[in-house]
Amino acid sequence: DGGITQSPKYLFRKEGQNVTLSCEQNLNHDAMYWYRQDPGQGLRLIYYSQIVNDFQKGDIAEGYSVSREKKESFPLTVTSAQKNPTAFYLCASSMGEGQPQHFGDGTRLSIL
Amino acid sequence: GEDVEQSLFLSVREGDSSVINCTYTDSSSTYLYWYKQEPGAGLQLLTYIFSNMDMKQDQRLTVLLNKKDKHLSLRIADTQTGDSAIYFCAEILDTGRRALTFGSGTRLQVQP
Numbered sequence: 001d002g003g004i005t006q007s008p009k010y011l012f013r014k015e016g017q018n019v020t021l022s023c024e025q026n027l028n029h030d031a032m033y034w035y036r037q038d039p040g041q042g043l044r045l046i047y048y049s050q051i052v053n054d055f056q057k058g059d060i061a062e063g064y065s066v067s068r069e070k071k072e073s074f075p076l077t078v079t080s081a082q083k084n085p086t087a088f089y090l091c092a093s094s095m096g097e098g099q100p101q102h103f104g105d106g107t108r109l110s111i112l
Numbered sequence: 113g114e115d116v117e118q119s120l121f122l123s124v125r126e127g128d129s130s131v132i133n134c135t136y137t138d139s140s141s142t143y144l145y146w147y148k149q150e151p152g153a154g155l156q157l158l159t160y161i162f163s164n165m166d167m168k169q170d171q172r173l174t175v176l177l178n179k180k181d182k183h184l185s186l187r188i189a190d191t192q193t194g195d196s197a198i199y200f201c202a203e204i205l206d207t208g209r210r211a212l213t214f215g216s217g218t219r220l221q222v223q224p
Contacts, residue, residue: 033212042214042217045211
């Protein structure tokens with residue numbers, strides 16, 4: 001089945017540690033996105049990529065980094081500079097800019 | 113500027129119709145979306161409407177768009193307990209980054 005796979009489902013981070021969230025899609029979509037969701041709130045855009053080897057900052061990029069070396073993969077690193085990383089992280093992809101976005105099942109990140 | 117607003121909560125009885133409302137402020141929106149999120153899960157695309165349309169119907173779902181008032185609604189006919197979830201409206205602008213801007217979500221509770 002085609003879809004978006006996020007892993008792990010749950011992740012725990014120690015103080016001062018970087019962690020990487022995985023997002024893989026086999027939909028042959030060009031565009032990929034990372035969103036953060038806090039309790040009772042909508043989604044906020046962290047980073048997005050419209051094409052391989054290119055990405056742009058969203059509204060809350062500070063403390064995060066991404067790479068887009070392959071079309072299928074868009075990993076997100078939560079760095080130690082992100083002081084409040086506890087949240088639900090959602091990855092999405094679309095055929096192109098302005099097209100409907102399809103979401104993975106999310107990764108819940110917590111601080112130890 | 114970009115702002116999408118939704119009411120926080122809606123409660124209906126099983127079998128009734130549900131109407132979830134959304135207002136947006138940017139007239140350059142091109143597509144407007146409705147997503148459904150069940151607890152601990154990602155977002156499921158329900159339907160979307162292009163800004164030059166007034167209405168779109170898809171089985172039990174009807175989307176109405178009043179572009180003059182910047183008002184979007186989602187009507188769910190014959191609401192079932194399985195429809196209980198959080199519903200997000202989102203827009204994509206015609207200019208700028210062309211990523212989704214979300215409302216904060218409406219929690220729909222369906223009582224048997």
